[in-house]
Amino acid sequence: MIQTKTRLTPEEKEALTGLARRRGVTESELLRQMIRTVTGGPEVEPVDTERRSCQVNIRLDEHERDKLAERSAAEGYRTPTTWAASAVRAAIHQDAVLSDAEIEALRDASREIAAVGRNLNQIARALNADPDAEPGGLAQAVVSVAQAVEGHKAAVSALIGRNLNRWEVVGDE
Template sequence: MSTEKPSSPYLNLYLGDLKEPWEAYCAARKLKPGAAIRTAIEQQLKAAAKADPKKPASSVQPVQAEQRRRYEITLTDSEKAAIAARLDGKRTMRDWIASAIRGALTNEPQFGAAEQATLAESNYQLQAVGRNLNQIARRLNERKSADFPAKRVADIEKIIKAHTKAAADAMRAAVERWPLV
């Protein structure tokens, strides 16, 4: 039996201390408070529909390596110092800047060496847990055990595999500079 409430076209809104000034505002303009809120929501939705937000680029695995082009930028001394302070000792300033640009263009994380190592270790551990769960599920299925549903273990294994793949894809996107589309 589902515990979700059926969808309602009504919105319950707690205004707290704002209720009295809101009612006074609406009364001065001969508006019903609910109708004024509905009008404000309609205006926001209309404005959001008109605004054409740029869709982030996404990285795709290339058929062939994309040629890199040199591009020069100038930085202030403070910008250069701020970047240098963020370097992890394994990336160059050029790599850091390219990662920052890719991160801004794709809204995908760009990992440094320390983060890559942490994610790799996380995936290794999750894969070991997944193998153990698979062995447990196999044993439970052999015994037809009713006290612990094997389907639950299979569901957990699917979640772990999905996490492992997502983390691996994120790591790959940070390492391999694939073309943006």
């Protein structure tokens, strides 16, 4: 990663440190999130707001480490450590954990649904502006909006299904 440095006043540093602590992320990760927000990049929310201060180390052979790196990259995780932590959380909480790529896909779907809502508002505004007008293209517009919504629902459903299957924990209880 490329490193960027800046100077902060003591008050700015204190504010940055406090916000990072409340969000449960490092100051560096908080700054990356802020940059992504300002530039329109993918936003990433922490799983919880409790600071993660405990560390667990595991030993893997070279083949296992390589497979972990391959799988974490293939599933959209920034690092193998993030993937491994997600796997542990999924097993402990019996719940799926989204990767950065999956979070971005859901955000994209949300933006598309918001655009559909704006289109519906424009259609309604046009109809309300001239109540005597023939709604010629209205039927096609409604069908188009419905198809877009169904497409996004299917994409989100598939994403959630893949995620739940990835973290499925099978065990004897």
